[in-house]
Amino acid sequence: MQNIHAWVTFFSASLCATCLLGCAAVSNSSKGQISRQSFGKTKDGTAVDLFILRNGHGAEARISNYGGLVISLKVPDRDGKIGDVVLGYDNLDGYLKETPYFGALIGRYGNRIAKGKFTLNGKEYTLAINNGPNALHGGLKGFDKVVWEPKVLVTSGGPSLELSYLSKDGEEGYPGNLSVKAVYTLTEDNALKLEYTATTDKDTVVNLTQHSYFNLAGKGDVLNHEVMLNADKFVPVDSTLIPTGELRPVDGTPFDFRKPTTIGARIKQNDEQLKFGNGYDHCWVINKPPGKLELMARVHEPTSGRVLEVLSTEPSLQFYTGNFLDGTIKGKGGWVYQFRNAFCMEPEHYPDSPNQPNFPPVVLKPGEVYKHTMMYRFSVR
Numbered sequence: 001m002q003n004i005h006a007w008v009t010f011f012s013a014s015l016c017a018t019c020l021l022g023c024a025a026v027s028n029s030s031k032g033q034i035s036r037q038s039f040g041k042t043k044d045g046t047a048v049d050l051f052i053l054r055n056g057h058g059a060e061a062r063i064s065n066y067g068g069l070v071i072s073l074k075v076p077d078r079d080g081k082i083g084d085v086v087l088g089y090d091n092l093d094g095y096l097k098e099t100p101y102f103g104a105l106i107g108r109y110g111n112r113i114a115k116g117k118f119t120l121n122g123k124e125y126t127l128a129i130n131n132g133p134n135a136l137h138g139g140l141k142g143f144d145k146v147v148w149e150p151k152v153l154v155t156s157g158g159p160s161l162e163l164s165y166l167s168k169d170g171e172e173g174y175p176g177n178l179s180v181k182a183v184y185t186l187t188e189d190n191a192l193k194l195e196y197t198a199t200t201d202k203d204t205v206v207n208l209t210q211h212s213y214f215n216l217a218g219k220g221d222v223l224n225h226e227v228m229l230n231a232d233k234f235v236p237v238d239s240t241l242i243p244t245g246e247l248r249p250v251d252g253t254p255f256d257f258r259k260p261t262t263i264g265a266r267i268k269q270n271d272e273q274l275k276f277g278n279g280y281d282h283c284w285v286i287n288k289p290p291g292k293l294e295l296m297a298r299v300h301e302p303t304s305g306r307v308l309e310v311l312s313t314e315p316s317l318q319f320y321t322g323n324f325l326d327g328t329i330k331g332k333g334g335w336v337y338q339f340r341n342a343f344c345m346e347p348e349h350y351p352d353s354p355n356q357p358n359f360p361p362v363v364l365k366p367g368e369v370y371k372h373t374m375m376y377r378f379s380v381r
Contacts, residue, residue, distance in 0.1 A: 031055070031056060031156075031158060031159070031188070032053065032054050032055040032056055032158050032159040032186060032188070033053075033054050033159060034051060034052065034053050034054070034152055034159040034160075034161065035051070035052045036049050036050070036051050036052075036150075037049065037050050037052070038050070039064050039066070039071075039091070039092050040091060040092035040093065041092075042066065042092075042096065042147060043096060046147050048064060048065060048066040048092055048147060049064070049065055049150065050062055050063070050064050050071060051063045051064070051065070051150065051152075051161045053158075053159040053160075053161065053184070053185075053186040054159065054186070055158055055159070055186050055187065055188050055190065056188060057076070057188065057190060058074075058076060058082050059074060059075050059076070059082070059186060059190045059378070060072070060073075060074040060082070060186075061073050061074075061184065061186045061192050063161055063163075063184050064092070064095075065147060065148045065149070065150040065163055066092060066095065066145075066146075066147050066148075067095065067103075067104050067105060067143065067144035067145055067146065067148075068104070068105025068143065068144070068148055068163050068182050068184075069088070069095060069102070069103040069104055069105070069144070070086055070088075070103035070184075070192070070210070070212050071088050071089075071103060072084045072086060072088065072332070073085055073086045073192060073212065073376075075190050075306065075378040076190075076306075076380065077304040077305055077306055077380060078304065078305030078306075078380040078381070079305075083218045083304070084218060084332065085214055085215060085216050085218060085306065085308075085378075086102075086103055086212045086213060086214055086215075086342075087102055087103075087212075087213035087214075087215065087331055087332070087335075087337060087341070087342045088102040088103050088213075088331060088332055089102065089331055089332060090331075090332050090333070094331070098329065099144075100213075100324060100325070100329075101137060101144055101211040102211070102212075102213055102331075103210075103211065103212045103213070104137075104142075104143075104144035104210070104211040105143050105144055105148075105163075105182055105208070105210060105211075106137045106138060106142065106143060106144060106208060106209045106210065106211050106346070107138050107142060107143035107167070107180065107206070107207070107208045107209075108138050108142070108143065108167060108171075108172065108174050108178060108204070108205070108206055108207070108208075109135075109137075109138055109174070109205055109206070109207045109354075109362075110137060110138070110207045110208060110209035110211075110318075110346060110348045110349075111136070111137070111207065111209075111283070111318060111346075111348060111350075111351035111352070112131060112134045112135065112136050112240075112241055112242055112351045112352055113127060113134060113135040113136075113351075113352055113354060113355065114133075114134055114240075114242045114352050114355050115129075115133055115134060115135075116128060116129045116133075116134060116135035116173075117355075118205065118354035118355050119354075119355075120175065120203055120204070120205065120354070120363065121203055123175075125173055125174065125175060126173055127139055127172060127173040127174070128140045128172060128173065131241075132240050132241075133240055134240055134241070134242060137211070138172060139172030139173065140172065141172065142172065143165065143167070143180070143208070144211070146165060148163035148164060148165045148182070149163065149164045149165065150162070150163055151163075151164070153183060153185075155185065157185050157187055157193070158185050158186050158187045158188055159185070159186050160183055160184065160185040160186075161183070161184045161185075162181060162182070162183045162184075163181070163182045163183075163184075164179075164180065164181050164182075165179075165180050166178070166179050166180075167179075167180060169201075169202065174204055174205070175202050175203065175204045176200040176201055176202030176203065176204035176364075177200065177201045177202070178198055178199070178200045178204060178206065178364075179198060179199050179200070180196070180197070180198045180208070181196070181197050181198070182194060182195070182196050182208075183195040187377075189377065189379075190377065190378040190379065191375045191376060191377035191378065192375070192376045193373070193374070193375045194210055194373070194374050194375070195371075195372075195373045196208045196370070196371070196372040196373075197369055197370060197371050198364065198369070198370040199364075199366075199368070199369055199370070200364050200365070200366060200368075201366050202366065203363060203364070203365050203366070204363070204364055205353075205354045205362045205363055205364070206362060206364045206370045207348055207349045207353065207362050208348075208370075208372055209314075209318070209346045209347055209348040209372075209374075210346065210347070210374065210376075211344055211346055212344065212376070213322060213342035213343070213344055214299070214308060214342055214343055214344070214345070215341060215342045215343075216299065216300075216301035216304055216306040216307075216308060217301050217303050217304050217306075218304070219335070220341070221264075221338070221339070221340045221341055222263055222301075222321065222322065222340055222341065222342060222343050223262060223263050223264025223267070223340060224262055224263075224264065224301070224302065224303075225262065225263050225299050225300070225301050225343065226260040226261065226262050226299065226300040226301075226302070227257050227260065227261060227262070227263055227297065227298075227299050227319070227343075228257055228258070228259065228260045228261075228297060228298040228299075229257035229258065229284050229286075229296070229297050229317065229319065230258070230286055230287050230288070230294075230295055230296055230297065231250065231257070231258070231284035231285055231286050231287060231296075231317070232249060232250060232251075232258070232285070232287055233247045233248060233249055233250060233284070233285040234247075234248055234250055234253075234255045234282050234283065234284045234285065235247060235248075235282060235283040235284070235285065235316070235350055235351065236248050236273055236282075237273065237276055237277070237282065237351075238276070239276050241276060241277065241281060241351075242351065242352050243283070243350060243351050243352050243356060243359075245356055245358060247285055250284075253271070253273075254266035254267070254269050254271050254273075254274060255273070255280075255282065255284070257284075257297075260298070260300065263280070263321055263340075263343065267279050267280065267321065267340075277323060278323040278324070279321040279322075279323040279340065280319050280320060280321045280323075280343075281318075281319075281320045281321070281323055282318070282319060283316045283317065283318050283319075283348070283350055283351055284296075284316060284317050284318075284319060285315065285316050285350075286312075286314075286315060286316055286317055288315075290315055290360070291313050292313060293311055293312065293313050293373050293375070294311060294312075295309060295310070295311055296310045296311060296312055296317045296345070296347060297309070297310040297317060297319070297345055298310075299343070299345075300381065304380075305380040305381055306378060306379075306380055307378065307379045307380060307381055308345075308376060308377070308378055309375075309376075309377040309378075309379070310345045310347065310374070310375070310376060310377075311374065311375040311377065312347030312372070312373065312374040312375070313347075313371070313372055313373045313374070314347045314348050314349060314372055314374070315349060315350070315360050316347075316348060316349065316350050317345060317346065317347050317348070318344070318345075318346040318348055318351070319343070319344070319345060319346075320343065320344040320346070321340055321343050322337075322339065322340045322341055322342040322343060322344075323339070323340065325337045325338060325339055325340065325341055325342065326338070326339060327339070345376075347372070347374045349362050
C-alpha cells in the first residue's frame with residue numbers, strides 16, 4: 001500500500017496509551033484503525049502527512065497535520081451509503097494556493113477582532129488586518145497555515161490523532177508562548193470529537209475553533225437543510241461584522257432557529273443583519289451552562305436523511321452559510337463551489353471579545369489551562 005507507513009488498530013478494552021505512528025500494529029479489533037500517508041510538501045519544503053481515521057461502522061475522517069485540516073469526513077446516509085460531507089481540495093496544493101479556511105483549525109483567535117487591535121494589561125497589541133478593516137481567524141498565518149507535530153493516541157474511545165504546536169511570543173502579534181494540543185477522535189457513534197488544550201507563559205487571548213464547510217447531501221446548495229439552534233439570543237454586528245455589544249433576543253427575527261427551520265426559509269428577508277452578512281454569518285448565544293459539553297445545534301438534510309449534531313463546551317456558535325463562495329474555487333472531484341453550497345458551525349467565544357468587556361472573558365494566564373471540547377456527531381433519520 002503505497003506511502004502508508006503503518007496501520008494501528010485499537011484495543012476494544014479500555015486501553016489508554018500512546019505511540020508514535022510508525023510503530024507496529026497494536027491489535028485487531030472493531031474499534032477502528034488509523035493510517036498515515038504523504039500529503040505533499042509546503043512551499044518551504046516541509047513534509048506534510050495525511051492521517052486516515054476509520055471506525056468500526058465505515059465512517060472515515062482524513063486529517064492533515066498542515067493546519068489541522070479536516071480534509072474529508074465520510075459518514076453513511078439513511079441507505080447506508082458512505083459519502084463525504086465536507087468541502088475542500090483533493091491535494092495539499094489547493095490549500096496552499098487559496099482557501100476560505102476549508103476544514104481548518106482556527107487560532108489563536110477565531111472570528112474577528114475589531115481593527116486588528118486589543119489592549120491587555122494596559123498594553124495595546126496590533127494584529128494583521130486581513131478581513132476588511134479587521135483581523136480574522138488568527139492572522140495572515142494562523143494555526144490553519146502551520147505544520148503541527150502529530151502523534152497517535154491509542155484509546156478506548158476510537159482512533160485518535162494528537163497535533164501539537166508552539167505558537168511563539170509575538171507570532172501574528174499575540175503575546176505569550178502558547179503551547180497548543182488538538183486531539184481528533186473518530187468515535188464508534190460516528191462523531192468527530194475535537195479536544196483543544198493550551199497553556200501560556202504570558203497573559204494572552206485564546207479562542208480556538210474548527211471551520212469545516214458542511215453539505216450533508218454532498219452536492220448542491222444547503223438551503224433545504226433544516227437547522228435547529230439552541231439559542232434565545234444572537235450577537236448583532238455592524239457593517240464590518242464586528243459585534244455592537246448587544247445580545248439581541250431572536251424572537252420575531254430571521255435568527256430564531258429554536259424550532260427546525262430550513263436555511264433558505266428567511267435568508268433573503270429584508271433584514272439589516274442579513275444584509276451585513278450577505279446571509280447568516282453570526283454568533284448565537286447558546287442556552288447552556290458555561291463549560292458543559294451540551295447540544296448547540298442540529299441539522300437535518302431530508303434527501304440523504306443525514307443528521308449533524310454540534311456539541312461544545314463553549315458559550316456560543318458561529319453559523320455561516322457559505323455567503324462568500326462564488327464559483328471561483330474548484331474543489332474535490334472537480335466540484336465548483338457556488339454561493340451557499342455549504343454551511344459552517346463554529347463553536348467559540350463571542351467575536352471581538354478582547355474589546356468587549358461585557359462578553360465572557362478570553363484571557364488565558366500562566367498556570368491556567370485553556371480547554372475546549374467539541375463534537376460533530378452524525379446519525380440518520
